[in-house]
Amino acid sequence: MTTSQPSTAAHPDYPAHDSAHVIADDGEALTVAAGLAEAFRPGAAERDAQRRLPHAEIDQLSSSGLLAITVPRTHGGADVTAGTLAEVFRLLATADASIAQIPQSHFVFVNVLRAQGSAVQQDFFFREVLAGRRFGNAQAEAGTPHSQDIRTRLEPDGDGGYVLHGTKNYCTGALFAHWIPVLARGAGDKPHVAYVPHDAPGVTVIDDWDGMGQRTTASGTVRLKDVVVPADRVVPHHLTFEGPQLHGAYAQLLHAAIDSGAARAALTEAAEFVRTKSRPWFESGPATAAEDPLLIQRFGTLELQVRAAQALLETAALTVDAATADLTDDTAAEASIAVAAAKAYAAETAVDTASALFEVAGTRAALNGLNLHRHWRDARTHTLHDPVRWKVQHLGRYVLSGTRPPRHGLL
Template sequence: MSHQALFQEAALIRSDAEALEVARRLAAQFAQEAGLRDRERRLPWAELAQYSASGLGGITVPKAYGGAGVSLLTLSQVFRILCAADPSLGQIPQNHFAVLEVFRLLATPAQLRFIYSEVLSGRRLGNAGPEKGQQSMLQLSTRLQRGADRLRLSGQRFYSTGALFADWIPTRAKDESGLTVQVLVPRHAPGVEVIDDWSSFGQRTTASGSVRFEQVLVDEAHLLPVWQLADRPNLTGPVSQLIQASIDAGIAEAALRDAILFVREHARPWLDSGVARASDDPFVIHAIGRLQIDLHAAQEVLDNAARTLDRLLAGDISDAISAEASIAVAEAKVLTTEIALQASEKLFELAGSSATRARHQLDRHWRNARVHTLHDPVRWKYHAIGQYHLNGAFPARHQWN
């Protein structure tokens, strides 16, 4: 099944409230077979078609260009809602929105009109991730070179979440001057090969595998000078990180939800507890209370980070403002990472050995949490936060901060 066969023009979402309402409606549908999709590694083509047709892909398009121009708080909550239903499916649009923030900063008016028209119609942006085979994620061997006729792109990438399902694949490359540019190429252009070689034990249906570009013709109108961001304070990194933290928050919500449900409906009380129901075990009650507090704290800090980004984006962006945004999101990322891992692991301790049976598919929460929270190491979030508050040091500016 292909996206082309399922594509239909998208609905137009006009407000933050409508975006959240649509996300909740879709999440209720996506949750129904989330475990089955994970077990069978069944790629969510039909579900993504529903997502695109709903109009959610266009919610950050500014009102001046016909979109809802929703807040980052709303965007974060949309990701939480979708990822609490199915975090693999919910993760797929992460780069779509991160790339739109880069377009907002660097694109010409003509480029903005083009890309906003595409996403409002339901087209999806994928991603061609870091270089395959390079020691550093910042190394670039992907090249944009001028041949006899036009510019051509060649290179190989991995961790390409969303590329398999995309209409457009953004990637970064070095141009002939050695400058880093963002290149937008059609998913089905000659020379583009998307390889479904993602074999992780978690986030199994994100299809975050390889993309190979072999002498792909590039339209010069589809280039962005991302090299300019190195010396220009911006919030592209914090916006990207906010989305990642929101995905982890959604995983945590799902894990705690299923832990409570299983304890209530299936778990047996330990024989020394002296109670008739596992849900009356005082140690289980205490543990659930602790997890709920930690989840609530993570959610509140995440919402506060989103509000901080919304506030900062309304003004001029300086080095200090960029750093403030990165630290606000780093604090949220620490808490959402920790509660996603804690809730998904504690689930089994509280629910008992019967919860480990394959038919319940509860292991997917831990697998998803463990894999997605490796996106960028939390140990370096602690370091950035400590350096900022103790020594006044600003974190490095890149898409992982």
């Protein structure tokens, strides 16, 4: 592998080097995330209704320094805990679930570099991230027998580098990215990740996402035709899964955080609607809907679910952090199981709470112009990312027979 450093690709949205703030520690990361959530919340319904992509908001996210908070301290980053990162995602999702989902892959591919990147690759790409550069993703493919059947190929070009070709779908973050990490099969049919500039020749990013929810994630298609990739932009991702690993647990923890935040957002908006807009049912007696004892009971039940989802998320994050400090087969299994529990429960809670919004708020809440249904559409769409029924299967096997979960990127 050559030791030359990759060149920075030209991109119309690139911030200048050193333009991004550098966050110092976990506390600052949480403060910045809370502030951005407050800034993003007022425009969320309109962005969804008009499908206005959040370019300005994602630029704010970059310049705030939040995208660099997992860069190791040895490279100038805050190296925050998994617990802090999960809370950052949960906070962002309470404001806009689409915005929260967009950087999920960014952090996953920072982790790929931490796990398998060479010293030269880490030095270069961590500086890129600290400067506000964004990673997208090009992983999933459509039309194959199953999700792990990857057809995109990384082939030697005969000159020490590679040529990449294939088509990727559901590429959340790619439209907003400066670098697009591409999952491809290389030598021995083993998975590698190629970090490709957004505007590299042969790369086409298509905004063709038309999902009913998560409408502004721009999770469209990336086409790769004879894309030249220098050797120093390729990471041997297959090595990640040859021993105990947290790649899948870490990625799924962030999805659980998004679902947990989406549930809180739906319940918060439901409560505000009932307090300010709902009429009491004529048989209930009180002068306001918020005083209806049956509604009070229902909100209490929903609050229990949302709090439980957040508690499971926090527990899972602590387990991931513990495994990071002492990584073994057993600690990795505990982390994957804890995250599986958090993800399964948060997914159910997000969908149930977003649906219950209409039950407690009444007929008026269903008016299209209010766009309250975005909460359910977002929750239902995001929770389809991977089936929670398999997470429950792994939980059951772990409890009954001590069977460790398999090593893959979705658990």
